[in-house]
Amino acid sequence: MSVLQGVFSVLPTPFHNDDTLDLDSLRRVIDLFIAHGVNGLTALGVTSEVARLTDRERQIVLETVISHVNGRVPVVVGATADGTNTCLNYSLDAKQAGAAAVMISPPRMAKLNSDTVVRHFAAVAKTVNIEIVVQDYPPISGFHMEPALLARIAREIPQARTIKLEDPPTPFKTSRILEAAQGIDVRIFGGLGGVFLLEELMAGASGAMTGFAYPEILVDIVKAYRAGDFDTAADYFYCSVPLMRFEFQEGIGMAIRKEVLRRRGALTTAITRSPGAKLDATTLAALDRVMKWTGKKSESASE
Numbered sequence: 001m002s003v004l005q006g007v008f009s010v011l012p013t014p015f016h017n018d019d020t021l022d023l024d025s026l027r028r029v030i031d032l033f034i035a036h037g038v039n040g041l042t043a044l045g046v047t048s049e050v051a052r053l054t055d056r057e058r059q060i061v062l063e064t065v066i067s068h069v070n071g072r073v074p075v076v077v078g079a080t081a082d083g084t085n086t087c088l089n090y091s092l093d094a095k096q097a098g099a100a101a102v103m104i105s106p107p108r109m110a111k112l113n114s115d116t117v118v119r120h121f122a123a124v125a126k127t128v129n130i131e132i133v134v135q136d137y138p139p140i141s142g143f144h145m146e147p148a149l150l151a152r153i154a155r156e157i158p159q160a161r162t163i164k165l166e167d168p169p170t171p172f173k174t175s176r177i178l179e180a181a182q183g184i185d186v187r188i189f190g191g192l193g194g195v196f197l198l199e200e201l202m203a204g205a206s207g208a209m210t211g212f213a214y215p216e217i218l219v220d221i222v223k224a225y226r227a228g229d230f231d232t233a234a235d236y237f238y239c240s241v242p243l244m245r246f247e248f249q250e251g252i253g254m255a256i257r258k259e260v261l262r263r264r265g266a267l268t269t270a271i272t273r274s275p276g277a278k279l280d281a282t283t284l285a286a287l288d289r290v291m292k293w294t295g296k297k298s299e300s301a302s303e
Contacts, residue, residue, distance in 0.1 A: 002131065003074045003100055004162045004187055006039030007218045007268050010211035013046075014059060015049045021057055027068045027264040034072050036216035037124055039207070042103060044078035046140055047211045047254055052273040059093065066097045068270060074100035076209070078135055080140070082107045082213045084123050091128040101131035103164060105141040114149050118156060125159040137166040137191070147173060150152070151180035164209050166191040171199035178204045193248030194218055198237040201225045212244060213260035243294040246287065252277040257285060263291075 005279055011033075014025035017204060018121045035040060043065040043198040044050045053061065062077060079090035091102045104124060106117045124132060134153060138144050144167065154161045167173055167187050176186050189209035190200035197208050197218060208218050217240045224233035247256045258270035270279075279287075 002187060003040065003134065003163070003164065004076070004131065004206075005057065006207045007037075007214045007215055007222055008040040008042050008076060008189065008209040009033040009038045010045040010047050010209060010219075011049070011065065011151070011209060012254070012261065012267070013053065014023065014258070014267050015269065015270055015273060017271065019271070019273060021060060021063050022079075022268055023060070024063070025269075026064055028078070029132055029261060030065065030068050031214050032261075032266045034069070034238055036217050037084070037219040037224060038073060040074040040076060041065065041266070042076040044209070044210055046078070046137065047257070048078065052276075059091075060091060062097050062099075066099065073106070073239045076101045076103050078103045079124075080105040080107075080131065082109065082136065084120055087120070088124060088127050089126050091130060095128055095130045096285070099130070099135055101162070102128070103133040103135050105135040105137055106143045106145065108142050114152070118153055119145065119151065121153055121157050121160050125157045130159065131162065132157070133161065133162045133164050133189070134160050135164045137164070147176035148178045150177050151184070151186070154181050154184050154186045157233065161185060162187045162189070162206075164189045164191050165200075165205075168192070169170070169197050171203040174200055174203035174205050183293040193244050193246055195252065196227070197221055197246045198234060201233070211257055213247065213257050213264065214243070241295060242290050246290045252283065255279050256283070259284070260291070 013027060016020035016022045030165045031218050063245055076100040077094035079087055079094055081087040081090055094102050099109040107120055136145050150163055186207040188203050189198050189207055191210045194208055194210050194212045221233050221236045247253055255272050258267055
């Protein structure tokens, strides 16, 4: 049985004030997430600011994460690249380091089509022989994968039967993928900050793979839902949506997420790399309010 299920937290990449990697903060985030019961971790994802890292920094982050996790939970590693050979190299690095799986989006190219996408994933599966999380996130890939294509990938490439779905409406698309893949064990993770997690679970999702700064909330939602306690899962979810929504704002979401993790004592600074956003006083004041409100509501829901 695949270890890819439940809640996988996407790790941020912390930086010092001088813009260098802050590996001590990275280790603290890992410990925080594992202590709060996540089923696994994802490194070098989109919200890890992977596009702003050099290849050497990618390798340092990869080695630091795998070493510090030390087998406590499985680790998924982002390996998306525009070229198949580069993607293969990233995937080989991840496998050699000890990753449980790689996460890959379709490559950006002018004449991308379904057959090209299938060949790209098949090349990784054949050459690297590692489990693949197919990331369906059109803003990154520039390519919209229909449910039939995702089902085809799962059917033709058994190693690629896990999907990180970030193409809204995700609950609706989850149902369509599972219908198209009937008879195949397909696992679907919701992303997008967790803002549709309850509805994704209702549609048949296996869990969540996102960097939301309070993964314990996601863990509680998934556990309650899996136990059949739908009302408790709904209470946890509806109380937390305001913070999820606020954290997932386009353009400044990563800065907000890092600020929350700084307040939780995991990050030394909330710096995002240029051209990342810096939060203004109004946004920080709004964050104060939503965190306070969410905390009060969460306490009421758990009583």
